[in-house]
Amino acid sequence: MAIQPRTKDQREPLSRERVLRAAIDLADAGGIESLSMRRLAQELGVEAMSLYHHVSNKSDILSGIADMVVEEYELPEPSPDWKASIRRTAISAYRVLLRHPWAASLLLAGTTPSTARLRYMDALLGTLRAAGFSADMTDHAYHALDSHIMGFTLWVTGMNLPSDEEFDALATGFLAQLPADEMPHLVEHVHQHLKPRDPDDKPEFEFGLDLLLDGLERLR
């Protein structure tokens, strides 16, 4: 197969960095299930087994790309306004996870958390502590916030929403075959989502987020 002897400068050498980057591109483009060692290698113009010189196995790749995603989070900065600070971080994390719809489930897949993730956790916990929450309270607040971020993200990415028009078509189709008399509230709910959103409205994600933040403020 290797017709011409390739010399080093004829193609960019592989590297862990390059492998992970290509893996992210592949997952972004075709979903996490399209990320196989063989396809990834192909994308890099290389054979599958060559990847193993830069990455110890597939799960190493998965935690590697999950790590890179977390690095995109905007961490909270020291600020007197803890709510605004945490709010910004939560929204940033949410946005990042939407950009890489495969990432959230990877992060919850139960591998030992990466350094980037630990830094994120520590920063969030630190902000809460600095805001005056007790250790107990900080613990609870952290879990409530992270649950919301992850749960909401997974909810949104779960029904892999295509474009808006496609969503409308899909939703109306769904509506049509729904036993309207049996589940009237569900029908109303779908209509709710079909309604054009007022751009001044708070995004759905922030509704739950603020519910939590306001509740926490009262408990502080």
Next chain:
Amino acid sequence: MAIQPRTKDQREPLSRERVLRAAIDLADAGGIESLSMRRLAQELGVEAMSLYHHVSNKSDILSGIADMVVEEYELPEPSPDWKASIRRTAISAYRVLLRHPWAASLLLAGTTPSTARLRYMDALLGTLRAAGFSADMTDHAYHALDSHIMGFTLWVTGMNLPSDEEFDALATGFLAQLPADEMPHLVEHVHQHLKPRDPDDKPEFEFGLDLLLDGLERLR
């Protein structure tokens, strides 16, 4: 292989019901990744391809067992106390999902929701509407609550917690290799989780849940 000719009464005939039941048992016992067509067939004393006469393919099995899990949820009953009613349902769903740790990620995997799931959604939405929430508000409340249930469940099942002792060992090991000076709050957080829990304390799940419910009540 089939040394003796089997007659109908020598073994229970297959059925969708029996296949799904066995699939749940297998997933409960060995995790969702141990559920393969061949292993499932083996468990039922049958060849893999025989399953396809009762189930259209593997993803049919997956949505089938996810469905059966949702059927275990305790639905809210009509009640003047909407908070208590929803609270009970949320906690019930959480408990059910913990019993089948593979279920939550399956439910968020983006298949068209099952009838059981739709009924659950409709019941929750109906309870909120009956409590006096506007259509908009009901929509937001629903998503916030479901995000919490799913997110928290996935958080807990994600770090597939073994027994309590194993957890302690794991956590202390984790602590040991944590750069304590770099992430002091994370260290505190882990200690928090190592502390024996006061049985009178509200479970962690309910903390976030009540934060949301109380916040909703104020917005009603």
Next chain:
DNA sequence: ACTGTAGGCTTACGGTGTAAGATTGTCAAC
């Protein structure tokens, strides 16, 4: 110039989901 090694490649193994078709067991109609 010699040699060790790093980074690529080949082959192979046991696993996966499932399409296609052969085989069997059961029962209704004649």
Next chain:
DNA sequence: GTTGACAATCTTACACCGTAAGCCTACAGT
């Protein structure tokens, strides 16, 4: 009682997966 139909089961096969083991070759250090 025989036949035919049909449904359930099994067999075989294919294309994919992750990865272990080993080969080959070009460069780096001495």
